[in-house]
Amino acid sequence: MKNPVLEIKDLRTSFNIKGDYYAAVDGVSITVHENEVVAIVGESGCGKSALALSVMGLHDRKSTKLDGQVNFNGQNLLTLTRSRLDKVRGKDIGMIFQDPMTALNPLAIIGRQIEEPMDYHMKLSASEKKKRTLELLRRVGIKNEQRVYEQYPHELSGGMRQRVVIAIALACDPVLLLADEPTTALDVTIQAQIMDLMKELQNQMKTGIILITHDLGVVAEMADRVVVMYAGEVVEIADVKDLFENPLHPYTRSLLNSIPSNMEGKEKLHVIDGIVPSIQNLDRKGCRFAPRIAWIPEEDHEEIPEMHEAAPNHFVRCSCYKTFYFPEDRVGEREYVATNS
Amino acid sequence: MLKFILRRSLLMIPQLILLSLIIFMLSKAMPGDAVTGAFMSNPNVSQEQVEKIREKLGLNDPWYEQYGRWIGKAVQGDFGQSYVHKQPVTSLLAGRIENTVLLSLFTAIVIYLLAIPLGIVAGRWTDTWADKMIVTYNYFAFATPLFIFALLMLFLFSFILGWFPIGGSGNIRIDPGSWEYIVDRAKHLFLPVMSGALIGTYGTIQYLRNDIIDQKIKDYVKTARSKGVPEGKVYTRHILRNSLLPIAAFLGYEITGLISGSIFIESIYSYPGLGQLFLQSISQRDFTVVTALVMVSGAAVIIGTLLSDIILSIVDPRIRIE
Numbered sequence: 120m121k122n123p124v125l126e127i128k129d130l131r132t133s134f135n136i137k138g139d140y141y142a143a144v145d146g147v148s149i150t151v152h153e154n155e156v157v158a159i160v161g162e163s164g165c166g167k168s169a170l171a172l173s174v175m176g177l178h179d180r181k182s183t184k185l186d187g188q189v190n191f192n193g194q195n196l197l198t199l200t201r202s203r204l205d206k207v208r209g210k211d212i213g214m215i216f217q218d219p220m221t222a223l224n225p226l227a228i229i230g231r232q233i234e235e236p237m238d239y240h241m242k243l244s245a246s247e248k249k250k251r252t253l254e255l256l257r258r259v260g261i262k263n264e265q266r267v268y269e270q271y272p273h274e275l276s277g278g279m280r281q282r283v284v285i286a287i288a289l290a291c292d293p294v295l296l297l298a299d300e301p302t303t304a305l306d307v308t309i310q311a312q313i314m315d316l317m318k319e320l321q322n323q324m325k326t327g328i329i330l331i332t333h334d335l336g337v338v339a340e341m342a343d344r345v346v347v348m349y350a351g352e353v354v355e356i357a358d359v360k361d362l363f364e365n366p367l368h369p370y371t372r373s374l375l376n377s378i379p380s381n382m383e384g385k386e387k388l389h390v391i392d393g394i395v396p397s398i399q400n401l402d403r404k405g406c407r408f409a410p411r412i413a414w415i416p417e418e419d420h421e422e423i424p425e426m427h428e429a430a431p432n433h434f435v436r437c438s439c440y441k442t443f444y445f446p447e448d449r450v451g452e453r454e455y456v457a458t459n460s
Numbered sequence: 461m462l463k464f465i466l467r468r469s470l471l472m473i474p475q476l477i478l479l480s481l482i483i484f485m486l487s488k489a490m491p492g493d494a495v496t497g498a499f500m501s502n503p504n505v506s507q508e509q510v511e512k513i514r515e516k517l518g519l520n521d522p523w524y525e526q527y528g529r530w531i532g533k534a535v536q537g538d539f540g541q542s543y544v545h546k547q548p549v550t551s552l553l554a555g556r557i558e559n560t561v562l563l564s565l566f567t568a569i570v571i572y573l574l575a576i577p578l579g580i581v582a583g584r585w586t587d588t589w590a591d592k593m594i595v596t597y598n599y600f601a602f603a604t605p606l607f608i609f610a611l612l613m614l615f616l617f618s619f620i621l622g623w624f625p626i627g628g629s630g631n632i633r634i635d636p637g638s639w640e641y642i643v644d645r646a647k648h649l650f651l652p653v654m655s656g657a658l659i660g661t662y663g664t665i666q667y668l669r670n671d672i673i674d675q676k677i678k679d680y681v682k683t684a685r686s687k688g689v690p691e692g693k694v695y696t697r698h699i700l701r702n703s704l705l706p707i708a709a710f711l712g713y714e715i716t717g718l719i720s721g722s723i724f725i726e727s728i729y730s731y732p733g734l735g736q737l738f739l740q741s742i743s744q745r746d747f748t749v750v751t752a753l754v755m756v757s758g759a760a761v762i763i764g765t766l767l768s769d770i771i772l773s774i775v776d777p778r779i780r781i782e
Contacts, residue, residue, distance in 0.1 A: 175686055208685070221679035271777040273778050288686075
């Protein structure tokens with residue numbers, strides 16, 4: 120087994136809403152190893168972005184409560200002071216943001232924005248920084264790097280800007296990259312280009328990557344291991360191959376079942392009932408996915424759902440996966456479906 | 461850039477022509493004319509004599525002929541004769557424009573010196589006691605009428621405490637250019653400037669505070685933090701640069717507003733500036749002076765707008781003109 124780069128242990132991120140704290144990330148434990156791509160998937164609102172921001176310490180400290188541990192390089196990032204944390208982020212951990220249209224400072228030239236982390240983490244002269252920046256720009260696939268160096272963000276296209284955002288994250292050779300839906304804000308052709316770029320960079324640089332996405336196609340293409348999150352909890356962890364071949368948790372199975380496939384053209388698309396509950400209305404007892412698979416009897420769920428190692432390195436929460444089925448797959452239970460839809 | 465300024469300046473010409481036309485027509489539309497104020501109230505001047513003067517001054521000509529005469533002279537810097545002061549309007553204004561410019565310039569400087577740091581503190585440390593105090597001060601400044609505040613300042617610091625002169629712009633017996641002269645001018649300026657500035661800060665403070673609060677949750681600030689930029693630098697290098705942009709853009713308008721808006725201050729401190737002259741001239745029906753003054757402040761607005769455009773195009777790369 121390779122060395123772990125990042126160990127998240129029982130992380131709980133709670134936000135203050137009108138005086139009470141509600142956990143958006145509720146006891147998540149994930150380990151990322153060297154040169155490993157861990158994808159975190161889940162619907163909007165399941166806490167995957169909150170998880171990434173917690174690791175980076177980017178939440179507003181006053182209205183956020185962080186419990187648990189985020190161990191990186193032998194220190195718990197959650198307990199570091201602001202100035203100690205600033206020595207880690209941007210240097211050993213780089214972050215790629217979702218929306219390249221807003222992630223860059225509109226008033227600074229691209230070159231300066233890429234050089235900025237070097238100002239704080241590397242002892243380089245101005246000309247060395249510039250040289251390194253131009254090299255980075257080339258590496259993220261920008262051909263006219265001399266020109267782009269002097270340009271402002273508004274002069275670049277969305278795809279170009281996302282390349283710049285990636286260059287910023289890579290500026291100081293991080294050992295861990297956090298990519299928070301790096302392709303969501305881009306159109307499909309650009310998405311493919313950016314994914315190719317990330318794969319290529321990962322092969323070259325051997326960094327650990329946490330890839331947050333709700334695009335299962337991206338997961339299949341890039342990830343080594345997949346963490347499925349639902350309502351603030353991890354519900355399944357498996358190697359990417361296992362997960363796609365043998366998904367266990369009802370939520371994972373429902374997600375995979377909801378992908379439109381072009382093989383069977385006329386079949387009705389599977390839709391998961393209901394929505395992810397908001398963190399204020401979430402029932403934190405029992406299996407959190409239970410309300411959305413109401414045809415599964417209550418006794419099939421655990422009272423306090425635990426993670427089970429169902430197969431080697433394949434973990435799943437709650438016992439409901441054992442008896443779960445899709446109602447449309449079972450003939451003779453039509454009436455039951457009708458009462459529930 | 462130079463081309464842009466030139467083009468923008470050329471655009472001012474039709475604006476100024478239109479402005480002059482409107483001002484001239486409006487002043488003609490007002491009840492009474494130049495003669496009314498100067499002679500009508502004098503019982504020694506008969507009605508026939510008044511008519512004769514009207515004819516002689518060309519006041520019975522059609523408006524466009526009068527306008528043509530006026531504008532022809534005006535572009536040469538001659539706004540005619542003041543009926544009340546019996547001297548050319550241009551020289552009358554020249555003596556006072558310096559006073560007003562000094563007053564508004566120092567007021568603007570003090571406003572920015574106060575408002576920018578206070579706005580930054582309130583925006584960066586929102587909901588702390590410092591922020592609450594600044595916001596309270598701001599509401600106070602916003603709610604206080606200028607003429608009452610100025611009167612109170614005058615009453616307290618000049619009348620009761622006697623620290624500053626009651627009015628005027630300077631002692632004429634002191635040699636201009638000497639150190640004493642500068643101190644004397646400063647003493648006369650202090651209260652008018654402070655009265656205007658202390659309660660003139662609210663716009664800038666409020667704007668800056670709100671903009672910083674807006675900016676600090678923007679994505680690019682997250683990017684900056686994720687780079688490991690220390691908190692202080694996050695503000696100076698990223699947030700403030702963006703938040704000061706609109707403030708810089710308002711600079712032109714702000715100065716214009718001060719030039720044409722110091723009527724209260726100048727009247728209360730009997731400070732011989734354009735505002736005071738304006739008020740006097742209206743009540744005395746000194747039309748040539750009023751038209752010239754409106755023209756000057758109108759031109760100031762146009763120039764202020766130009767100034768704002770130029771400043772903005774310098775500081776904001778997104779609207780920079782190549």
